[in-house]
Every structure is written in C-alpha cells, then in structure tokens.
Amino acid sequence: EAGVVQSPRYKIIEKKQPVAFWCNPISGHNTLYWYLQNLGQGPELLIRYENEEAVDDSQLPKDRFSAERLKGVDSTLKIQPAELGDSAVYLCASSEGREETQYFGPGTRLLVL
Amino acid sequence: AQTVTQSQPEMSVQEAETVTLSCTYDTSESNYYLFWYKQPPSRQMILVIRQEAYKQQNATENRFSVNFQKAAKSFSLKISDSQLGDTAMYFCAFAAGAQKLVFGQGTRLTINP
Numbered sequence: 387e388a389g390v391v392q393s394p395r396y397k398i399i400e401k402k403q404p405v406a407f408w409c410n411p412i413s414g415h416n417t418l419y420w421y422l423q424n425l426g427q428g429p430e431l432l433i434r435y436e437n438e439e440a441v442d443d444s445q446l447p448k449d450r451f452s453a454e455r456l457k458g459v460d461s462t463l464k465i466q467p468a469e470l471g472d473s474a475v476y477l478c479a480s481s482e483g484r485e486e487t488q489y490f491g492p493g494t495r496l497l498v499l
Numbered sequence: 500a501q502t503v504t505q506s507q508p509e510m511s512v513q514e515a516e517t518v519t520l521s522c523t524y525d526t527s528e529s530n531y532y533l534f535w536y537k538q539p540p541s542r543q544m545i546l547v548i549r550q551e552a553y554k555q556q557n558a559t560e561n562r563f564s565v566n567f568q569k570a571a572k573s574f575s576l577k578i579s580d581s582q583l584g585d586t587a588m589y590f591c592a593f594a595a596g597a598q599k600l601v602f603g604q605g606t607r608l609t610i611n612p
Contacts, residue, residue, distance in 0.1 A: 389543075419599075419600075426604075426605070427604060427605070428503075428590050428592070428602025428603055428604055428605055429544075429590075429600075429602050430602070431599040431600065434599060442599060477544065479544075484596075485532075485594075485596055487534070487546055487549055488546075488600060489546065490536075490543055490544035490545075491543060492542070492543040493543060493544075
C-alpha cells in the first residue's frame with residue numbers, strides 16, 4: 387500500500403514569491419492534516435480536513451497561507467507571499483478517521499531566501 | 500490546553516544497550532491516545548508505538564515498549580537491544596479524541612557502534 391505522497395521534496399524560493407505544496411493521502415483516508423515543523427522542533431498543526439471540509443484551521447496564518455482539498459482526496463497548501471520565517475518542513479499526514487493513527491508523508495523542505 | 504514535555508534533548512548509547520526516553524504530558528481529558536514517532540535524519544516520521552489511555556496494559560512492538568503511568572501522566576519509551584538504525588529524533592505525541600496531535604520537542608537519539 388502506498389504511503390502519503392508529497393511533492394516537491396525540496397523548494398528554494400526568494401521571499402515574496404508564491405509557493406505551493408501538494409499532498410496525496412493514503413487511499414481511503416478521510417482525514418488529512420498539514421503540519422509545520424521548524425528545525426529541531428516537533429510538528430505543529432496548520433489545518434485538518436475531514437473529507438473536503440476544513441474542520442480545524444485555527445493555526446493557519448490566513449493572511450498568507452491557504453489550503454484546499456477538492457474532492458476530498460489530495461490537497462494543496464499555498465503560501466503567498468513567502469517570508470524568510472516560512473523556511474521549514476511542511477508535513478502532510480492522513481488517517482482513516484479523526485481518532486485514528488496519523489501517517490506522515492516525507493515532507494517538503496522549504497527554504498526562503 | 501494539552502502539553503507534552505520531553506526532558507532529554509539528546510541521548511547516546513552503545514549498540515545493543517537498552518535506552519529509555521522520557522515523556523510527560525498534561526491534560527484534563529480522560530480519554531486520549533499517546534504515541535511515539537521516530538524521524539530519522541532527512542527521512543519521514545514513522546509511528547513507533549501507540550497507547551490508548553483506557554488500556555492498562557503497556558503497548559509493545561518488538562523491541563519497543565512503553566511504560567504508561569496514567570496517574571503520573573508519564574509515557575516513556577524503552578528500546579531494547581538498540582540498533583544503529585534506531586538513530587533518529589523521537590517525538591512523543593498526545594491526542595484527545597478528534598483533536599490535533601500535540602508533539603513534544605523531541606529527543607535526538609544516537610546509537611553508537
């Protein structure tokens with residue numbers, strides 16, 4: 387069974403540029419999560435989807451970050467414009483249901499210059 | 500709000516030794532789940548072990564076992580017969596029902612040959 391797929395794996399951009407990350411969850415997993423992981427720290431939730439609905443986006447900086455999960459399968463996280471402080475690893479995870487174990491993708495490492 | 504504390508930023512042991520990683524948490528919830536995740540260098544987060552709070556029996560997965568002390572809000576991970584491939588960051592995480600995973604700061608474990 388394929389795991390959570392994320393692309394790109396690495397991205398280098400200049401500040402003020404837009405960037406987008408893509409995630410495809412494990413087949414059949416209805417719940418999808420985007421996490422931010424700063425260097426040397428644990429991940430922090432940005433947004434959680436139940437199917438197509440964003441049910442927890444309280445930690446998402448909505449002035450520059452947006453996310454979508456059309457059709458309740460894959461998801462895209464966007465930053466526009468990117469700032470230096472956005473340099474981090476962006477992790478996607480999925481679970482069968484909201485109380486089930488979360489499985490993580492390999493992450494996208496973003497460097498903003 | 501739930502918090503997770505890992506008091507050991509770094510640990511180092513010799514191959515084949517046993518090592519215990521500490522984790523404490525704070526919550527007012529009665530029903531919750533605890534996890535240990537492993538994140539090897541530049542690789543993805545992998546679930547090591549999961550414990551349901553309502554279960555008194557400590558979870559085990561091959562060489563990995565936990566010591567779950569609910570009253571003390573303690574959830575330590577024991578790795579027996581450690582191997583070089585166990586070298587990684589280890590994160591303790593907490594989830595109450597449908598709420599987000601809350602991670603600790605991580606413990607960097609190095610297994611020396």
